[in-house]
Amino acid sequence: MSQDASLMAHLMRRAGFGATRNELEEYLSDGYKTTVEKLLNPGESNHMPDDLIRRYHVDQSELRQLDCAGAYWLYRMLTTSNSLEEKLALFWHGLFATGYAKLNQARALLNQIDMFRQYGFGSFRDLLVELSRDPAMILWLDNNENHKEAINENFGRELLELFSMGIGNYSEDDIKECAKAFTGWTLKNAEYMSVRASKDSIWPYGRIAWHYEYRANDHDSGEKKFLGEVGNFNGEDIVDIIVTQEPTARFLSTRLFQYFASDEVDDDGEQVIKAMMDSYFESGFKVSAVLRTLFNSDYFKSEKCRYSRVKGPVESVVGTARLAGSYQEPTLDVHSLWAQTMFMGQGLLAPPTVEGWHEGVEWIDSGSLVERINFAAKELSDPTKDGVQDIIRRVTSGYRDFIHPENLVDSCLDFMGPIQVEADTREGLIEFAESQGDLQLENGKTDEDGSAQIARLIGMIASTREYQLA
Amino acid sequence: MVISNTISIRYLKTIGIVNNGFNGRGFANPYDVTIGPEGNIFVLNRCDPARRNAIRVGVCNLNEEYLYEFGYGFGDGDGQMMLPVAMAFDSKGRLLITDEHTNRVTIYSDEGEVLGKWGHKGESEGEFNGPAGIATDSSGTVYICDQRNHRVQKYTADGRFLAQWGSQGTRAGEFNLPWGLGLDAENNVYVADWRNDRVQKFDSNGHYLKTIGDSEVEEEHLARPSAVSIDENGNIYVADWGNERVQVFNSEGEVIASLKGEATLSDWAKDFFESNPDEMETREISDLNPDVPDHLNNPYHISSQTEPFFWGPVSVRIDNDNRLYVVESNRHRIQIYEIE
Numbered sequence: 068m069s070q071d072a073s074l075m076a077h078l079m080r081r082a083g084f085g086a087t088r089n090e091l092e093e094y095l096s097d098g099y100k101t102t103v104e105k106l107l108n109p110g111e112s113n114h115m116p117d118d119l120i121r122r123y124h125v126d127q128s129e130l131r132q133l134d135c136a137g138a139y140w141l142y143r144m145l146t147t148s149n150s151l152e153e154k155l156a157l158f159w160h161g162l163f164a165t166g167y168a169k170l171n172q173a174r175a176l177l178n179q180i181d182m183f184r185q186y187g188f189g190s191f192r193d194l195l196v197e198l199s200r201d202p203a204m205i206l207w208l209d210n211n212e213n214h215k216e217a218i219n220e221n222f223g224r225e226l227l228e229l230f231s232m233g234i235g236n237y238s239e240d241d242i243k244e245c246a247k248a249f250t251g252w253t254l255k256n257a258e259y260m261s262v263r264a265s266k267d268s269i270w271p272y273g274r275i276a277w278h279y280e281y282r283a284n285d286h287d288s289g290e291k292k293f294l295g296e297v298g299n300f301n302g303e304d305i306v307d308i309i310v311t312q313e314p315t316a317r318f319l320s321t322r323l324f325q326y327f328a329s330d331e332v333d334d335d336g337e338q339v340i341k342a343m344m345d346s347y348f349e350s351g352f353k354v355s356a357v358l359r360t361l362f363n364s365d366y367f368k369s370e371k372c373r374y375s376r377v378k379g380p381v382e383s384v385v386g387t388a389r390l391a392g393s394y395q396e397p398t399l400d401v402h403s404l405w406a407q408t409m410f411m412g413q414g415l416l417a418p419p420t421v422e423g424w425h426e427g428v429e430w431i432d433s434g435s436l437v438e439r440i441n442f443a444a445k446e447l448s449d450p451t452k453d454g455v456q457d458i459i460r461r462v463t464s465g466y467r468d469f470i471h472p473e474n475l476v477d478s479c480l481d482f483m484g485p486i487q488v489e490a491d492t493r494e495g496l497i498e499f500a501e502s503q504g505d506l507q508l509e510n511g512k513t514d515e516d517g518s519a520q521i522a523r524l525i526g527m528i529a530s531t532r533e534y535q536l537a
Numbered sequence: 538m539v540i541s542n543t544i545s546i547r548y549l550k551t552i553g554i555v556n557n558g559f560n561g562r563g564f565a566n567p568y569d570v571t572i573g574p575e576g577n578i579f580v581l582n583r584c585d586p587a588r589r590n591a592i593r594v595g596v597c598n599l600n601e602e603y604l605y606e607f608g609y610g611f612g613d614g615d616g617q618m619m620l621p622v623a624m625a626f627d628s629k630g631r632l633l634i635t636d637e638h639t640n641r642v643t644i645y646s647d648e649g650e651v652l653g654k655w656g657h658k659g660e661s662e663g664e665f666n667g668p669a670g671i672a673t674d675s676s677g678t679v680y681i682c683d684q685r686n687h688r689v690q691k692y693t694a695d696g697r698f699l700a701q702w703g704s705q706g707t708r709a710g711e712f713n714l715p716w717g718l719g720l721d722a723e724n725n726v727y728v729a730d731w732r733n734d735r736v737q738k739f740d741s742n743g744h745y746l747k748t749i750g751d752s753e754v755e756e757e758h759l760a761r762p763s764a765v766s767i768d769e770n771g772n773i774y775v776a777d778w779g780n781e782r783v784q785v786f787n788s789e790g791e792v793i794a795s796l797k798g799e800a801t802l803s804d805w806a807k808d809f810f811e812s813n814p815d816e817m818e819t820r821e822i823s824d825l826n827p828d829v830p831d832h833l834n835n836p837y838h839i840s841s842q843t844e845p846f847f848w849g850p851v852s853v854r855i856d857n858d859n860r861l862y863v864v865e866s867n868r869h870r871i872q873i874y875e876i877e
Contacts, residue, residue, distance in 0.1 A: 271806030
């Protein structure tokens with residue numbers, strides 16, 4: 068495998084959900100830098116059209132329940148041409164974790180994800196303002212209960228602690244002043260929607276979706292002192308102050324680094340984070356500028372950075388299904404795909420708390436690992452799947468009548484990624500290939516049994532430790 | 538109320554409530570409605586995955602009495618359904634239901650007894666790849682949209698293939714995933730050519746006659762039409778699914794009325810609120826017809842937030858008393874209008 072292909076595969080595992088060989092070849096023809104720019108400036112996405120989804124899956128049109136919404140988003144991840152757009156939306160979903168259980172309003176959650184797509188690459192200031200106006204977030208953190216005469220600090224506290232600066236960089240008084248500035252930021256028909264949400268009411272005619280409403284008569288327009296500044300601040304003013312703080316730049320850069328580069332931050336990683344913080348301020352708080360600095364850094368491209376992250380469950384499921392070529396058309400059992408993410412510990416649109424998911428090695432326990440391996444092995448050992456057939460075709464095309472097990476393993480690793488594995492993993496795979504007997508070809512093609520034999524090896528590769536790493 | 542100089546369409550009432558269970562009063566993602574020989578209202582419930590074992594037909598009347606229901610569960614066994622799309626009574630009073638997943642038509646009595654079935658997956662004459670809209674004429678001939686084969690097929694009452702027309706494309710006489718269809722008094726066939734955003738009219742032998750709704754004018758432009766029905770005067774009612782509205786055209790193809798929905802509480806909904814006064818109290822101080830912000834300003838999002846509006850209008854049917862029934866898959870109800 069070429070170094071270029073290996074590096075590009077690394078980029079796509081991080082900035083996307085991996086790449087099929089066809090996709091990889093397209094990226095390679097553009098080159099690394101151009102590909103990074105295309106990822107950061109995605110334009111209109113090509114993905115499974117909404118009308119086809121809604122006609123086939125009436126439940127994904129109505130979105131009465133969590134699993135319908137989760138499946139709907141998975142279709143987008145599975146078929147999008149803008150992989151970083153979805154990967155970044157998934158990042159924001161984890162950082163600004165908003166869950167279905169309290170809201171019982173899936174459309175509002177998907178509208179929040181749309182907002183992440185629209186604002187996720189741009190100014191962090193705009194993103195935080197939109198987040199503060201997002202009706203799902205408002206109900207999730209009780210800002211509909213944050214009134215001029217009786218503040219509720221929940222949103223104000225999390226805005227500072229979990230969404231922007233991190234604990235230790237503000238006072239309890241700052242939290243109160245922040246909360247006051249966001250009084251009156253609520254959702255339309257808040258009283259009725261709140262009762263319906265708390266009772267999980269779908270009656271009489273199903274869910275009613277939400278939008279933001281500003282109630283000027285419930286806003287505290289008095290003077291506030293926030294992070295040393297004084298004024299009659301409203302919510303936007305508070306965000307304007309937050310985004311200029313160095314702790315905010317550090318918080319955002321670190322979280323992006325850990326999600327896209329490495330679970331652990333060492334001294335070299337610390338230097339990259341500093342450069343990302345510089346880009347944050349120089350660009351006027353632009354997320355795309357921060358990511359550009361990361362993706363183009365020597366650290367990110369280094370061998371050290373590769374396979375240093377555990378794939379999250381959604382990354383794992385989507386990446387595997389994309390590689391297999393599954394779910395490219397509306398499919399009856401797509402809900403089971405969403406259920407898989409839940410079984411593996413990352414129920415899409417259902418984060419456990421406002422802190423989101425604990426990532427890295429915490430993704431892996433004995434139960435979730437079994438789910439991961441079973442899912443990946445089943446998807447990729449099925450020789451009827453388009454993506455598996457493509458790998459088989461590529462693997463065999465360089466040979467005429469026989470493939471040595473060692474070559475077979477190396478070819479499969481190449482066309483599944485390239486994926487780099489440890490020497491003992493490779494030995495184990497070669498033993499497995501040998502145990503299946505000789506692979507005979509006829510003019511570079513396999514018969515049904517031969518395809519099944521290669522597919523079993525592909526499934527075995529999907530069961531390795533290295534396949535679980537990004 | 539919608540009145541042009543040629544037609545008056547007056548809202549009458551709403552029947553329905555979401556059914557969250559496995560049986561009983563209410564609807565679960567209704568996909569079609571038809572009127573039985575005795576005048577009862579038959580509602581086809583497509584159901585969502587959580588309730589798929591309850592897939593069924595519910596029967597009620599205009600007075601909102603829920604009379605009975607029948608179904609055999611989710612699956613491809615006799616009488617079972619997986620993704621039912623549409624239904625029609627034939628000239629013998631039998632109920633025919635299409636299923637786009639099992640690729641067949643099942644024949645039931647009006648009490649739900651399974652009387653027969655036909656169809657399997659394929660692209661040859663008589664075979665299906667996603668049967669959708671269905672209509673029958675007075676002689677018993679059955680017309681079906683075969684969506685993924687992009688054609689209309691004609692059968693005898695018992696499923697013997699008679700004829701077909703259409704192929705995938707955008708030219709006159711071609712289709713792209715057709716959904717519903719309707720017949721007029723002369724047995725002309727109107728096809729909701731879903732992904733071509735138009736309705737096409739053919740004679741009963743499939744000769745192309747006319748296209749409706751492919752105009753650049755917003756008012757006349759259809760977006761993913763799902764169903765079509767024709768009244769006794771030849772006016773054409775189209776479930777303009779992508780625009781969340783019903784457009785009414787005269788026989789020349791000119792828009793003469795447009796409905797966006799004005800649902801009120803059904804008797805079943807009123808019963809619910811009597812038992813849940815906390816919801817009624819907060820509902821009464823709410824604006825269920827709000828202005829939606831710009832970033833959500835498209836028909837789907839507006840309807841998702843505006844309870845009286847159609848949301849997912851998948852089917853339109855007209856009964857013998859000139860009542861128009863609009864089925865909303867996403868709101869589990871039927872809005873009924875009187876045509877004068």
